[in-house]
Amino acid sequence: MMKPFLIALIILTLLSGCKQTHCPGFPDYLLDYLPYSEGDVLLFKNSNSDTLSLEITHSWASDSYSYKWNEKGACEAGNVIRTGLNEKHNLKLEGTVLLYPKPSAMLLIDFYNNDYFCLIIDDIDPFKKENEYIFGDTIIMENETTVASRIPEIMIVKGVGIIYFVDKQEECAWVLIE
Numbered sequence: 001m002m003k004p005f006l007i008a009l010i011i012l013t014l015l016s017g018c019k020q021t022h023c024p025g026f027p028d029y030l031l032d033y034l035p036y037s038e039g040d041v042l043l044f045k046n047s048n049s050d051t052l053s054l055e056i057t058h059s060w061a062s063d064s065y066s067y068k069w070n071e072k073g074a075c076e077a078g079n080v081i082r083t084g085l086n087e088k089h090n091l092k093l094e095g096t097v098l099l100y101p102k103p104s105a106m107l108l109i110d111f112y113n114n115d116y117f118c119l120i121i122d123d124i125d126p127f128k129k130e131n132e133y134i135f136g137d138t139i140i141m142e143n144e145t146t147v148a149s150r151i152p153e154i155m156i157v158k159g160v161g162i163i164y165f166v167d168k169q170e171e172c173a174w175v176l177i178e
Contacts, residue, residue, distance in 0.1 A: 023075035025064040026099065029132040032159045033107065033139075034081045034095045042083070042162065044174035052089050052174050058082035075101050077127075089170065095162070099126040105134050109141065109162075115151035117141040133158065 036042075036056045044052040061079045077099045085092040096108040103125040109117040119141055126134050139156040143149045155164040163176040 020066040020068055021075065022066045023064060024077060024101075024127050026061040026077040026079050026097075027127060027129070027132075029129060030097060030099070030105075030126065030134070031061060031079060033097055033135060033156060033161070034079055035159065035161050036081045043177045044165075045177050046167075046170070046172035046174055048172060050170075050172070051177070052086060052091065054083040054086055054091065054093065056081055057084045089167075091167075093162075101125065101127060103127075107135055107139065107141075107156075109154060109156075111151045115143050115149045117143055117154060 036059050038056055038059045040056040040059075042054045042056070044054075046052075059081050062077045079097045081095045083092045083094075091111060094108075094110045096106075096110075098106045098108070100106075102122075104120060104122045105124070105126040106121075107117075107119040119135065119139065121134055124131050124134060135156075135158070137158050141154050141156070143152045150169045151165055151167060153166045154162060157163050160176070164173060166173050
């Protein structure tokens, strides 16, 4: 009598332990919004012919992974880049693209001085190839958080990355030099 119950309990435990949630990795086709590798140097120039150099010190995109059904969590995939500090101009940046299967996608750009930009796209599955232009070809982001922000506007072009940003502290616009 006890043996069938024990066998059923073992089978139930094994089956419930095997259930896993599979989360996709960051899609290659969305890497084009922040298309940088460690060691890349972003070189910008302003109208006074000053240059600003930002070296990519960290570049990472998540791989696919799984977790057990009974663990708390949710799938997400990310692409993160970080630059070192340019001491002359006191600037560095961090860029992140986060994807969720809810579905939604988020593009975050944060400059060293806490000028923070966020673009959220809801109700579109970012993991489907047909949505590879989820943010469009050109993204213009404006910082509306404070009047005192140093960086009030940036522009990102798919396939190139950050091509332009306004710097109120230095009273200029920095334009990417190719």
